[in-house]
Amino acid sequence: MKRLLLFSLLAFLVSCKTSKNETTKNEKVSQPNIILIMADDMGFSDLGFMGSGINTPNIDRLANNGMVFNNFYNAGRCCPTRATLLTGLYAHNADLGWMTASDFGRPGYRGAISKNSVTIAQVLKSAGYANYITGKWHVTYDNNMTANADNSNWPLQRGFDDYYGILAGGGGYYDPNTLTKGNEIIAPSDDFYLTEAINTSTIDILDKHYATKKDQPYFFYVAHYAPHRPLHALKEDIKKYKGKFSKGWDHFRKQRYDVMKKSSLADAWALSDRPKDIPAWDSLSDEEKAKWEVYMEVYAAQIDRMDQGIGQIVNYLEEKGELDNTIIMFLSDNGGNAEPQGKDIPFDKMTDIGGKTFNQSYRKNWANMSNTPFRLYKSSNHEGGISTPLIVHWPEKIKQAGITNQQGHVLDLMPTFMELAGANYPKNHEGNYIKPYQGKSFVSALEGTSTERGAMFFEHQADRAIIDGQWKLVALKANKPPYKGKWKLYNLSKDRAEEHNLIDEYPEIAEKLKKQWNNWATDNNVLPLDGRGWNKRVKSDINSPQKI
Numbered sequence: 001m002k003r004l005l006l007f008s009l010l011a012f013l014v015s016c017k018t019s020k021n022e023t024t025k026n027e028k029v030s031q032p033n034i035i036l037i038m039a040d041d042m043g044f045s046d047l048g049f050m051g052s053g054i055n056t057p058n059i060d061r062l063a064n065n066g067m068v069f070n071n072f073y074n075a076g077r078c079c080p081t082r083a084t085l086l087t088g089l090y091a092h093n094a095d096l097g098w099m100t101a102s103d104f105g106r107p108g109y110r111g112a113i114s115k116n117s118v119t120i121a122q123v124l125k126s127a128g129y130a131n132y133i134t135g136k137w138h139v140t141y142d143n144n145m146t147a148n149a150d151n152s153n154w155p156l157q158r159g160f161d162d163y164y165g166i167l168a169g170g171g172g173y174y175d176p177n178t179l180t181k182g183n184e185i186i187a188p189s190d191d192f193y194l195t196e197a198i199n200t201s202t203i204d205i206l207d208k209h210y211a212t213k214k215d216q217p218y219f220f221y222v223a224h225y226a227p228h229r230p231l232h233a234l235k236e237d238i239k240k241y242k243g244k245f246s247k248g249w250d251h252f253r254k255q256r257y258d259v260m261k262k263s264s265l266a267d268a269w270a271l272s273d274r275p276k277d278i279p280a281w282d283s284l285s286d287e288e289k290a291k292w293e294v295y296m297e298v299y300a301a302q303i304d305r306m307d308q309g310i311g312q313i314v315n316y317l318e319e320k321g322e323l324d325n326t327i328i329m330f331l332s333d334n335g336g337n338a339e340p341q342g343k344d345i346p347f348d349k350m351t352d353i354g355g356k357t358f359n360q361s362y363r364k365n366w367a368n369m370s371n372t373p374f375r376l377y378k379s380s381n382h383e384g385g386i387s388t389p390l391i392v393h394w395p396e397k398i399k400q401a402g403i404t405n406q407q408g409h410v411l412d413l414m415p416t417f418m419e420l421a422g423a424n425y426p427k428n429h430e431g432n433y434i435k436p437y438q439g440k441s442f443v444s445a446l447e448g449t450s451t452e453r454g455a456m457f458f459e460h461q462a463d464r465a466i467i468d469g470q471w472k473l474v475a476l477k478a479n480k481p482p483y484k485g486k487w488k489l490y491n492l493s494k495d496r497a498e499e500h501n502l503i504d505e506y507p508e509i510a511e512k513l514k515k516q517w518n519n520w521a522t523d524n525n526v527l528p529l530d531g532r533g534w535n536k537r538v539k540s541d542i543n544s545p546q547k548i
Contacts, residue, residue, distance in 0.1 A: 035326060039306060044389060134164050142168070199309030278368055327393070337367055406445040457520045
């Protein structure tokens with residue numbers, strides 16, 4: 001059902017005085033429901049319609065009947081992406097430039113989103129939206145994720161009307177220690193499995209909304225933990241994939257690439273070379289192959305269960321007659337994760353596969369396949385770390401389903417939702433000055449018109465990058481202060497695999513991009529670069545007795 005919002009003359013006069021970063025509409029606005037679904041650590045090519053071998057019929061349906069952005073970017077890791085997405089600010093500008101594990105005591109690195117930012121929920125609330133969230137929050141300082149702690153950065157204090165999920169970034173699927181309902185931390189049940197709990201609670205909250213607020217539009221942020229490590233999955237889901245990946249990562253990288261080329265998803269891209277530190281599948285013994293197959297089978301099962309929940313949402317909306325007027329977006333917070341977890345054990349020593357004690361990850365061997373056709377992984381600013389397919393499904397408005405080359409960034413979700421909802425962005429909120437949002441709406445792309453996005457900037461743990469049109473300048477961190485690694489230049493229109501460094505051929509372009517990046521870094525609390533490892537960063541917490 002369409003809902004109409006008619007701004008009063010007073011609202012119009014106020015909007016005329018807003019900054020250029022505020023919407024100024026004085027018109028009837030059809031307010032769609034908005035559901036934003038985010039996977040955690042899912043690689044670029046892990047969906048079924050990309051030839052992944054993973055069963056995702058419900059996400060595939062959204063893609064096949066909607067729009068797929070194949071040049072969309074995240075911030076490369078859990079916290080920075082979530083902070084950027086929620087606030088419309090670059091993560092450092094929102095004070096969450098690293099992780100929630102440490103407050104460095106300086107702007108950009110306070111371990112939580114700033115009071116000088118507002119969330120999408122806080123902005124949409126001003127346009128009459130109800131706001132809900134299930135799943136992983138991970139934008140609150142770790143020391144404030146306990147009962148009786150400062151909860152001012154918990155979801156209900158940040159504009160959401162209902163919440164069920166985990167505050168922390170980790171903790172596994174069976175017994176997370178920050179499981180929260182509303183403002184209360186609760187204990188999981190004996191048969192608890194996080195992905196299914198997110199699926200069930202999402203439908204429960206939708207049920208409650210349609211029973212009590214059916215004429216009010218809503219924003220629903222479904223922030224899945226799947227397929228984040230450790231490899232925990234239900235046995236019934238794992239069983240589906242037994243033997244499905246026996247052909248190995250080399251076969252499936254090629255299969256995924258061929259499918260994406262045929263569908264024009266990877267239009268002018270080459271397939272990056274398999275890294276030298278990953279062996280050819282055919283060089284492995286049968287015992288080694290059996291071990292690696294198990295890792296991928298459980299990983300696939302994690303995504304499968306998430307997809308099942310997305311199917312429940314779609315079916316529910318269909319039954320309510322609300323699917324056409326509901327925007328459903330799906331993306332991942334970063335690329336596949338190469339980080340090892342647990343001792344890499346042989347197949348004949350594996351026990352409790354997918355269960356509570358199965359402390360494993362699928363490691364770089366499979367993560368490289370997940371990120372086909374790109375290089376590197378989560379936490380990197382190379383394409384394998386920051387690229388995500390954004391799927392947008394909206395039957396009422398998207399008349400030309402297919403692939404768009406429109407560039408975009410999670411930074412752009414805030415202004416896009418504002419435009420769709422007819423919401424105004426505040427200069428002040430609850431007595432705090434609010435920084436102007438930094439993204440750009442991509443509503444025109446949904447209407448079939450691509451536009452120049454402009455430069456997008458990246459930094460994480462001293463990895464640096466800027467993308468401006470077809471050009472990308474990127475540098476891995478150096479091992480010693482000031483951590484400035486060597487820049488490399490790539491033409492993404494021909495080389496998304498980042499195989500051909502052009503910095504010597506186009507030094508003037510590189511210099512221009514360097515200046516842009518340095519200006520951005522200065523303006524957004526990025527500097528000085530910090531390339532220290534996890535332990536040193538955690539010990540630098542100003543609230544910890546273990547300072548360095």
